[in-house]
Amino acid sequence: MKRVLITGAAGFLGSHLCDRFLLEGFHVIAMDNLITGDLQNIEHLFKEEHFEFYHHDVTKFVHVPGKLDYILHFASPASPIDYLKIPIQTLKVGSLGTHNLLGLAKEKKARILIASTSEVYGDPLVHPQSEDYYGNVNTIGPRGVYDEAKRFMESITMAYHRFHGLETRIARIFNTYGPRMRLNDGRVIPAFIGQALRGEDLTIFGDGMQTRSFCYVDDQIEGLFRLLMSDCNDPINIGNPEEITIRDFAQEIINLTQSNQKVVYKSLPVDDPLQRQPDITRAKELLGWEPKISRSEGMKRTYQYFQSLPKEELFKTAHRDFSDRNKA
Structure with a gap:
């Protein structure tokens, strides 16, 4: 039986990856320090014979006994509120976390996939964004802590591939949504749905003409699985190229939730990208992958999930208590 280590396993994408790899017949080793992850996302898996969980911070030395065939590194805060x-x-x-896991992959002779992001493109000057675009990123801006962390991830991963011959895969993940997103994590879809469910006005930052491209989680997981199993060492965009303005998307949410909230406008955060649309030509050609689930269907499923949450979840503050863990 193949063994896979998934970091960030209690998070949104990590938990869905655990589901997929168990379904594919793998032994899944899940790892998370639970700073932003939630055990509720994977509690249904604890009864599975071929699932185990390690409560561990990957910025410290990572040891996993036994063989490993694959590593998927998804440990990272992903929402602006968190990072x-x-x-x-x-x-x-x-x-540090990426370095530790690349070292583990080298020791175990495992193939590793790292979760990069469309944020490596920054506020792009090229549209749509293809993998050969180097990006337009403010290294010292508030978002730089996330953008540059991901850009470093890509650099050190390619260094391990070229210098050590390590089997590496790099996924540049565009906006993804679906069940298990945190309702108040600050990203546009849970933010809009949360406001609609609470009867609040929908908040748009900027004039609403900035664009995003939303990929449903099932499509994203399929793309990631195909990338891991491919021979592609270079970065590959995994996202849905169907672009929409935030203003139009807010109206879609109002229609979906059958609410009559107004839209209010606030100033745009520093370095918030004005356009985001993946060029997925490489994914189509090399992975035979493209999204299948329409935004209308994906949003219907996502809204039903948020509706099913306990009412107290609606009013939890978006600012989680991170205590002193940031000071180390």
Whole structure:
């Protein structure tokens, strides 16, 4: 039986990856320090014979007994609220954490896939964004702690591939949504749905003409699985190229939730990208992958998930208590 280590396993994408690899017949070793992850996302898996969980911070030395065939590194804060609240931890998990896991992959002779992001493109000057675009990133801006952590991840991963001959895969993940997102994590879809469910006005930052491209989680997981099993060492965009303005998307949410909230506008955060659309030509050609689930269907499933949450979840503050873990 193949064995896979998934870091960030109690998070949104990590938990869905655990589901997929168990379904594929793997023995899954899940790892998370639970700073932003939630055990509720994987509690249904604890009864599985071929699932085990390690409560561990990957910025410290990582040891996993026995063989490993694959490693998927998804440990990182992913929402602006989180990585602006814990900037040092965000930088450490992208640098020290990635270094530790690449070393583990080298020791175990395992193939490793790292979760990079469309944020490596920054506020792009090229549209849509293809993998050969180097990006437009403010290294010292507030978002730089996330953007540069991911760019470093890519650099050190390619160094291990070229210098040590390590089998590496790099996924540049664009906006993804679906069940198990945190309702109040600050990203646009849970933010809009949460506001609609609470009867609040929908908040748009900027004039609403900035664009995003949303990929449903099932499509994202399929793309990641195909990338891991491919022969592609260079970065590959995994996302949905169907682009929409935030203003139009807010209206879609109002229609979906059958609410009559107004839209209110606030100033745009520093370095917030104005356009985001993946060029997925490489994924189509090399992985035979493209999204299958329409935004209308994906949003219907996501809204039903948020509706099913306990009412107290609606009113939890978006600013989680990170205590002193950021000071290390």
